[in-house]
Amino acid sequence: MNGAFLREFLRNPLTVAAVAPSSERLADTVTAPVPHTGSPVVVELGPGTGSFTAAIQRRLGGRGRHLAVEINSRFAAPLAMRYPRVDVVLGDAARLRDVLDRRGIGRADVIVSGLPWAAFSAGHQDDLLGAVTDALAPDGVFTTFAYTSTLWAPAAGRLRRSLRDRFEEVVAGRTVWANLPPALVYSCRRPRIRPDLIRPDLIRPGVRQLSASRPGSAEPRTGAGIPG
Numbered sequence: 001m002n003g004a005f006l007r008e009f010l011r012n013p014l015t016v017a018a019v020a021p022s023s024e025r026l027a028d029t030v031t032a033p034v035p036h037t038g039s040p041v042v043v044e045l046g047p048g049t050g051s052f053t054a055a056i057q058r059r060l061g062g063r064g065r066h067l068a069v070e071i072n073s074r075f076a077a078p079l080a081m082r083y084p085r086v087d088v089v090l091g092d093a094a095r096l097r098d099v100l101d102r103r104g105i106g107r108a109d110v111i112v113s114g115l116p117w118a119a120f121s122a123g124h125q126d127d128l129l130g131a132v133t134d135a136l137a138p139d140g141v142f143t144t145f146a147y148t149s150t151l152w153a154p155a156a157g158r159l160r161r162s163l164r165d166r167f168e169e170v171v172a173g174r175t176v177w178a179n180l181p182p183a184l185v186y187s188c189r190r191p192r193i194r195p196d197l198i199r200p201d202l203i204r205p206g207v208r209q210l211s212a213s214r215p216g217s218a219e220p221r222t223g224a225g226i227p228g
């Protein structure tokens with residue numbers, strides 16, 4: 001049991017929302033889209049004590065950029081000490097666009113989330129997912145996880161619907177049993193960008209133009225692999 005993690009859960013149950021850090025197996029699965037070549041921009045949301053941070057750093061092997069946005073200073077400070085190659089940002093993931101703008105970064109190639117979606121209100125979930133789709137490259141990948149024991153809960157259903165509204169493709173992976181509690185990973189591709197948020201300065205030549213469908217629109221959904 002990780003003492004620091006448990007202590008922060010007891011202090012901030014609604015932002016930490018887990019009693020133990022994610023396992024290596026879950027970290028491997030959720031960070032799988034981080035490419036082994038090139039110089040990708042990888043953003044991590046809610047790194048906590050760094051389960052996913054370690055896996056992302058292993059995959060990057062010194063290439064690219066790795067930003068980790070953490071709202072809790074008791075997690076952020078030790079993480080920055082432990083991973084000097086990671087740009088650890090103390091702040092709210094909902095402000096991701098500002099974080100990237102301040103660094104002159106247009107879009108992220110991969111966004112990996114450790115955020116506890118089920119603990120968030122509908123409005124907060126929506127703000128955070130909006131920040132993700134606004135920051136992700138049109139050909140980028142967003143991954144996040146959910147505990148299988150709470151998939152029945154209204155907040156979990158709301159997350160699935162929001163993911164399908166926000167992305168053209170949403171695939172749920174197999175249950176990762178080697179995690180406390182067991183979890184599954186959603187891999188989301190092709191963000192649907194709201195027309196009013198399109199920024200011409202961030203459209204890269206040769207890359208698929210941004211989709212102009214609005215979250216929650218009546219456009220047919222092509223998301224696959226996740227039930228209701």
Ligand SMILES: C[S@@+](CC[C@H](N)C(=O)[O-])C[C@H]1O[C@@H](n2cnc3c(N)ncnc32)[C@H](O)[C@@H]1O
Nearest residue numbers: 015018021022046047048070071072092093114
């Ligand atoms: C369930 S823990 C996951 C920690 C780690 N990724 C793991 O899987 O072991 C959730 C993390 O998200 C952080 N967090 C919650 N809300 C956040 C927000 N709005 N912005 C950034 N981090 C947030 C919490 O402080 C905590 O570190």
